Amino acid sequence: MENALSKREQSKEEKRKKILxxxxxxxxxxGYHSTSISDIIRQTDLARGTFYLYFRDKQEIFDELVNELFQAITRHVNMLDLDKLESEQDLYHNLEITVQHLFDTLMKHREIAHIVLSTPFGTDSDFDKKIEAHHEMLFQVATVIFRKAVEKGILNADPVLLSHLVLGGMKEIVFQWIVKGRYEGDMKKEVREIVRIYMKGAQNR
Amino acid sequence: MENALSKREQSKEEKRKKILxxxxxxxxxxGYHSTSISDIIRQTDLARGTFYLYFRDKQEIFDELVNELFQAITRHVNMLDLDKLESEQDLYHNLEITVQHLFDTLMKHREIAHIVLSTPFGTDSDFDKKIEAHHEMLFQVATVIFRKAVEKGILNADPVLLSHLVLGGMKEIVFQWIVKGRYEGDMKKEVREIVRIYMKGAQNR
Amino acid sequence: MENALSKREQSKEEKRKKILxxxxxxxxxxGYHSTSISDIIRQTDLARGTFYLYFRDKQEIFDELVNELFQAITRHVNMLDLDKLESEQDLYHNLEITVQHLFDTLMKHREIAHIVLSTPFGTDSDFDKKIEAHHEMLFQVATVIFRKAVEKGILNADPVLLSHLVLGGMKEIVFQWIVKGRYEGDMKKEVREIVRIYMKGAQNR
Amino acid sequence: MENALSKREQSKEEKRKKILxxxxxxxxxxGYHSTSISDIIRQTDLARGTFYLYFRDKQEIFDELVNELFQAITRHVNMLDLDKLESEQDLYHNLEITVQHLFDTLMKHREIAHIVLSTPFGTDSDFDKKIEAHHEMLFQVATVIFRKAVEKGILNADPVLLSHLVLGGMKEIVFQWIVKGRYEGDMKKEVREIVRIYMKGAQNR
DNA sequence: TATGAATGAGAGTTCATTCAT
DNA sequence: AATGAATGAACTCTCATTCAT
Structure with a gap:
């Protein structure tokens, strides 16, 4: 046993974390698809069978990882006060904060974001149910916001189309930052510019 | 041999196409990952070993498929006349045509687009080199266009940022259309709206 | 510890019984083969390792269960008074009582009988030694009785053959009753008929 | 390659037989339960994966083996002319022939009979469906015959009970002969005695 | 060229058994 | 005595790839 602590002395929780x-x-x-459970367990000092003491299968450990990120995002999205969207200023402000927070969260969980962003979904395998559901949630929230803004006369564009453009754009930006490591610059300024582009673009035609 | 043509009489090219x-x-x-070479060959009247006479592995056949689409896109992008971007009208017109053509091409090769859009990339395996390179190409073209527009004073936004937003947005739209099957409506109108959003959004702040 | 008695207070014997x-x-x-030790211990409030404090392996616990039944049968068979087989009446009476008692015992331990009757034997693994030995014992007893009856002139058939037929028949009947759950009717009457068939069949040819 | 024939030269059928x-x-x-597919393939000079070229799983190879025997039995049972049961002589004759043939068939396929007889059924695992169904078939045939004999006044016993006794007895006899290797003697004579015992036993009370 | 049977590495999973606590 | 986490051997099954024909 080469560890300082013997395995018995490590708590279950610690081992669970080690596997995660x-x-x-x-x-x-x-990438998710090319990873085998053996690959995972080989990175630890545990035995193959031990994996199944903590997780049912690859899917479950992936879900658990992804949850860390999704819950953080969901938590913030739920805090959005959709009533505070009366004026153009409100909308700008609200969007800037939301986008900023989204980026912050993704950067904080950048490893998991990396995995999610480099794993596509669309084929109806078991595994992308969760990612898809989460994407759909974000899409719904965006659509609700934009629809409201259109009703108030603040924006003038198809909310569904706009939501797709915004979500797609953001995903690409984050992909470049995290996966490609191409981030340099002042994130605050960048966020402001992004919001401005979409807002100005979607205003009265 | 119940076929009208015996296998011997089919040209190599025909067999290659059959496998593709x-x-x-x-x-x-x-989906790419769940597909085995047996699955592919089972759809033909050829024998398993024959696959390897035409393709090295699954990777290679995927590359070849994807090339059909990429070459079609590249061909058009190469025809873009970047000098015809003097006025705002020019830009709008050019972009509308380009976007429209891009969508047309993707819809024409929608089967392959489907595959590309629902197959992971981002991990540095051999295979996504190609997808990445193609994306990079599109990105470069977009950046060149937008940079030029900025220089001419037509647009006023970070060309790199804008390129990412536009590419990401387009990818999402196409994903929704092709993979999710959520397309209904007048594509022409939609294209005009998309271009308008990005252009208006990126004009003088 | 939510139990009224803590585990410490349960006697070893109680725990042993609980596992059995x-x-x-x-x-x-x-079924025996599909049962894992985890399956067994899951039905108790004991820990997996505890099993091995009481039993060496699955085999041993099976043996012990089966003993309950075998000892009950053996006990009765040993009480048989083989001297009371002078007349045909004696034989009939004795057999009826024996068969009746055998059935009673099997029905009383029907759970274990169920297990025994639906568990393979015949392969020379350790474990079916016991079942075989017990079967042999019954066979010997039957043979002794029938041989005696032949010597007295009451029966007229090969005692060995007759024993096999009788034992096989009984096993089948009990299998139908217990495992298949096909028993309905008046057991006493049935027993009388069974005995009658064998006795009449084995009388002077 | 130590074989005289290379593997390529052996026909598929030969290899299938080799595995069987x-x-x-x-x-x-x-025994069936303790046998793994590795155990089977280890007895051949083939590779593990090859097994699955010929059989889906252990169940399927077992079924195939057992079919050899069951079909042979079924074939003969189907030839039984149930109309030729008018007189006591007819019945005796028919039964003797049937039993004799049954024994012959079992002895001819004694290896498979060995397997079937030492593998119990009763637990509703996948595997014993077939054995059970076959037993049921024999039971039905026996019941039909005995019921008819009762209707004609030739026998006087519960046909169901009698069928169970006869089938159980026969199974036990064959088990002793084949599995235990306890057969000596004149099979013809033995068969005559068995039939006599059951017939006399089941005649008018 | 074309075939397709054979291969064997490797995936996922289960489970009897051990042993530090 | 009792625990239950850890182990790793063994099992079933899949599949890319080879190669004799």
Whole structure:
């Protein structure tokens, strides 16, 4: 036993974390689909069978990882006060804060974001149910906001189309930042510019 | 041999196409990762070993399929006359045509677009080199256009940022159309709206 | 500890019984081969490792269960008074009582009988030694009785053959009753008929 | 390659037989439940994956083996002319022939009979469906015959009970002969005695 | 060229058993 | 004595790839 602590002395929780940590690492390196449970467990000092003491299968450990990120996002989205969208200023302000927070959260969980962003969904395999559902949630929220803004006369564009453009754009930006490591610059300024582009673009034609 | 033509009489090229055709079908049905070479060859009247006479592995056949689409896109992008971007009208016109053509091409090769859009990339496996390179190409073209427009004073936004937003938005739209099957409506009108949003959004702040 | 008695206060004997009880239940539900030690211990409030404090392996607990039944049968068979077989009446009477008692005992331990009757034997694994030995014992007793009856001139058939027929027939009947749940009717009457068939069949040719 | 013939030169059918042969051997030695596919394939000079080219799983190879025997039995049972049961002589004659043929068939396929007889059924696992169904078939045939004999006044006993007794007895006899290897003697004579016992036993009370 | 049977590495999973606590 | 986390061997099954024909 080469560890300082013997395995018995590590708590179950610690081991669970160790496996999650290993999975996170391997998923980033090899992608979800190419990762085998052996790959994950090989990164730890545990035995193969031990994996199944903590997780049912690859899907479950992926879900758990992704939840960290999704819950953080969802938490913030739920705090959005959709009533505070009376004026153009409100909308700008609200969107800037939301986008900023979204980026912050993604950067904070950048490893998981990395995995999610480099794993596509669309084929109806077991695994992308969750990602799809989460994307749909974000889409719904965006649509509600934009529809409201259109009703108030603040924006003038198809809310559904706009939501797709915005979500797609954001995903690409974050992908470049996190996966491609192409981020440099002042995030605050960038956020302001992004919001401005979409808002100005969607205003009265 | 119940075929009208015996296998011997089919040209090599015909067999190659038959396999490509089969692969396209199965990739869409089961997704790239869940597709085995057996799945592909089962859709043909050829034998398993024959696959390897025409393609090295699954990777290679995927590359070849994807090339059909990429070459079509590249061909058009190369025809873009970047000098015809003097006025705002020019830009609008040019972009509308380009976007329209892009969508047309993707819809024409929608099967392959489907596969590309629902297949992971981002992990540095051999295979996504190609997708990445193609994306990069599109990105470069977009950046050049937007940079030029900024220089001419037509647009006023960070060309790099704008390119990412536009590409991301387009990808999402096409994903919704093709993979999710959520397209209904007048594509021409939609294209005009998309271009308008980005252009208005990126004009003088 | 939510139990009225803490585990410490339960006697070893109680725990042993608890495990046996659980094993009996699971063996019936899933069959001997499909039952894992985890399955057994899951039915108790004990820990997995505890099993091995009481039993060496699945085999041993099975043996012990089966003993309950075998000892009950053996006990009665040993009480048979083989001297009381002078007349045909004696024989009839004795057999009826014996068969009746055998059936009673099997019905009383029907759970274990169920397990025994639906568990393979015949392969020379360790475990069916016991079943075989017990069957042999019954066979010997039957043979002795029938041989005696032949010597007295009451029966006229090969005692060995007759023993096999009788034992096989009984096993089948009990199998139908217990495992298939096909018993309905008046057991006493049935027993009388069974005995009659064998006795009449085996009388002077 | 130590074989005289290379593997390519052996026909598929030969290899299929080789695997069946190996399975038959191992099933007898270890019993169905304790036999793994590795055990079977280890007896051949083939690779593990090859098994699955010929059989879906252990169940399927077992079914195939057992079919050899069951079809042989069924074939003969179907030839039974149930109309030729008018007189006591007819019945005796018919039964003697049937029993004799049954024994012949079982002895001819004694290896498979061995497997079937040492593998119980009763637990509703996948595997014993077939055995159970076959037993049921024999039971039905026996019941029909005995019921008819009762209607004609030739026999006087409960046909169901009698069928169980007869089938159980026969199974036990064959088990002793084949599995225990306890057969000596004149099978013809034995058959005559068995039939006599059951017939006399079941005649008018 | 074309075939397709054979291969064997490797995936996922289960489970009896051990042993530090 | 009792625990239950950890182990790793063993099992079923899949599949890309090879190669004799």
């Amino acid at each position: 940590q290993a999975a996170r690492k391997v998923f980033i390196e090899k | 055709q089969a692969a396209r079908k199965v990739f869409i049905e089961k | 009880q659980a094993a009996r239940k699971v063996f019936i539900e899933k | 042969q190996a399975a038959r051997k191992v099933f007898i030695e270890k």
